[in-house]
Amino acid sequence: MLDVAALPESPWPTGDWEALANRAAEAAIRQTPFAEWLGWPTVIEIAVRLTSDEEVRTLNHQYRDKDKPTNVLSFPMVQPDLLETVTQNSDDGEVILGDIVLAHGVCAAEAAEREIGVADHATHLIVHGVLHLLGYDHMGDAEAEAMEEMERAALDQLGLHDPYPVRED
Template identity: 40%
Template sequence: MIVDLIIEDARWQALGLADLAERACGAALAEESVAGAEISLLACDDARIAALNEAFRGKPAPTNVLSWPSEERAAGTPGGQPRTPVDLELGDIAIAYDTCAREAAAAGRGLADHVAHLLVHGTLHLLGYDHIDEEDAALMEGIEVKVLGKLGISDPYGDTGEDRPVVWKD
């Protein structure tokens, strides 16, 4: 697995994002039995991700993570398994330092753990998973929790007092 990392915001350097991305993205891909894949990762700030969010989704605001799969892999039915990747250049992920840092602080989580979660989340989007409806969200979140557990990171959805905490700004 290769993560092609472009760091536009130097604050990501202190987090050791290159190693963190290899571990988090690699764990998600291993869980889905995808070998030999390539992911492009843009590590940016809120201004850059807000521009991307507006350009691609019509939402002129920052968000934590965005993903662009290289091909359509979504399942045909809610809660179904996405299609196996044909193109092993899976696509692109962008992640914003400012939003990630705010969210981690608000949740009382370490920044590295929160970023690992978002990278697993983004990688699953590249593999065709989504969280638009309840069945898809339950499937995706279950995989996230399993992968994060293998990385030694606690369940980001547990112990919140809510059925499904709002983590994603999609």
Template identity: 45%
Template structure:
């Protein structure tokens, strides 16, 4: 399996996060022409308290967030809007870690009137793209990343998360 999911908050079991994470990450790598069996991603399924601690520790932001990603290697493009340097399969095939918080995801899905499964799938695609060097801080990078998200989610039969 591409993903190794650790469930800290058992509410994730009811949503089937292990399979959602695997499906989203596999679809993301396949979309970019990468063989999913050649890579590994660790996923931490937690609550808001845990992700707030992680966000404080790693980003100096003492608040909960929906998803965090820690790539094993920096792959971001130098020029705004360019493709990141995608990984080659090899002996160190770990792409990195993703943490996702149940409380924030549930609240966001409810506020947006979206099924939680759809929202979480989007966030897992988003987190996987971050592990591959995509980002959304610069405008053209954000456009590139969002375009990939929309295409991947479309292949999974999910609507564009950026449309009202």
């Protein structure tokens, strides 16, 4: 079972961020080998914090040594190689998968640049963040392509845009 808590802070507008975050996280998980978790009695917990660029800049500097805001940060609580073991052997029936943090100004600017709504772009960023919590990355070309395909599939399932332009080789 999936439990996603959305924590919107200023300057994020009011909205049903909890429902949006739940739909995005579930769609992301469905694109992975971990899709079966959604039917398990174990509670898989994810926190999504919607905050300011300044707060994300601080976290990015503190944890990644980059002194600038970024669109999304992910903080996994379980090492990827332990995901299956932890979820099957949870003592209390709960697993904290991790935290995702989105920067409002960066998200809004990227949405405007792509000519899409902020909520749609936030959905994409949450999908992206959940995949990071599950151990996926985009450091190499093959990893990036695999992760992008999962993101495309999740967003398509949600009836949203393809976030990646077609590459001309």
